[in-house]
Amino acid sequence: MRRFIFTLGLLASVSFGSVADAQSARVRIVATGGTIAGAQAKAGEYGYKAGAFDVQQLIDAVPNLNKLAVISGEQVVKIGSQDMNDEVWLKLANRVNAILNSPDYDGVVITHGTDTLEETAYFLSLVTHSDKPIVMVAAMRPATAISADGPGNLYNAVAAAASPLARGRGVLISLNDELDYARNATKTNATRVQTFASVNRGPAALANTGTINWFAPLEKKYGRTSVFSVDGLTSLPRVDILYAYPNMSVDLIDAAVKNGAKGLVIAGVGAGNMTEPALNRLAEAAKAGVVVVRSTRTGSGIIYRNNEIDDDKMNFVASGELNPGKSRVLLQLALTKTADPRQVQQYFDQY
Structure with a gap:
């Protein structure tokens, strides 16, 4: 009900875009796999194989998709997103930037x-620099399921990517x-x-x-306003996420630092808190040059700087609205x- 009321409150600022707005737009579909391309092993079974269908099969399965835009597609990888990694991210970002920079595509x-x-x-x-629309799409049910949502x-x-009103809105x-x-956006249900x-x-x-x-x-x-780029990058710095809980040990902190983590994100209890031993060990890690970001395991809310924990004294970063997963990305x-950590805090405030 709360979200419904909030949505109604936004209607005063709504802009409308119809299917007919951009039928001549040229949209490139880039496929990576996932449940949206998944197939059940046997009809009626819950389990399935992600990424079983290729991009053209996905396109062909949607009636009237070609009436929205001029459609073409390509397959970058074919994996379940649980196997997504930095290497694929860099490959995908470079390919998407190339498509966006081409005059042959509008989204x-x-x-x-x-x-x-x-x-x-x-x-x-954060790493694509174009006003052209980028829309990520997925599904919770595999392509062969009853009432597949893909x-x-x-x-x-595709309708959004073809819409002129999607320009300049970043990734959707x-x-x-x-x-x-x-x-x-965050995934809130399994x-x-x-x-x-x-x-x-x-x-x-x-x-x-x-x-x-x-x-x-x-x-x-x-x-376009982001300072981050993948140009020339062949890898990304290691950042680990550690989950806070009662009687949290320092062992995992030590292991992450020993194994080369340049940054640590704490999925803290409440407003980004943790046990005193963990807090003290993280302060030592920060003093040694590891950047420590406090986030929350609660799923929503804002982690304010110097709230409960003296971030200034300990050289920590407060994540603001960003959950642990997105804090790791940034x-x-x-x-x-x-x-x-002071400059990193500015990034968290701005992005």
Whole structure:
């Protein structure tokens, strides 16, 4: 009910985009695998193999998709998104940037698994530098399931990517008749189709069979305004996420640092807190040059600087709205620029 009321409150600033807005737009669909391309081993069984179908099969499975835009596709990888890694991120980012820089395409749609969709989407929002639309799309049910959600999600994703009103909005995520900004969206349920939500904010748009109702743009830095780039990068700095809990040990902190972590994100209890032994050991790690970011395991809320913990004294970074997964993404990119926690904090405030 709360989200419904919030959505109604946004309608005063809505912009409408119809299926007919951009039928001549040229949209490139980039496939990576995931549940949206998944096939069940046997009819009626819950288990399935991710990435079983290729990009052309996904395109062919959606009726009237070619009426939305001029469609073409390519397969970058064919994996479940639980296996997404830095190498694929860099490959995908370079390919998407090349497509965006080409005069042959007006927008990009990327198919992806839901498990790590929010991290990939946020990463791309920080390292792609174009006003052309980028829409990530996924599904909670495999392509062979009864009432598969992938075709409808893909239809809306193409409609959004073809819309002139999507320009300059950065990376969007399309699922369950909703579009969310990559920075804001998170997966909130392991199995239900309405899993993705912008828990601290509202959606970027609502979709209805290709008609997109746009809301206010995002005010943070992304796309053209981002200072981050993958040009020349062959790897990303190691950043580990550690989960806080009662009687949290320092062993995992020591192991992460010993094994080369340049940054640590703490999925803290409450407002980014942790046990006193862990806190003290992290302060030692920060003093030694490891950048420590405090986030929260609660799933929503804002981690304010110097709230409960003296970040200034301990040289920690407060994550603000970013959850642990997205904090890790931003910290990896921040570390390609600096290891100064004060500068890293500025990145977290701005992005």
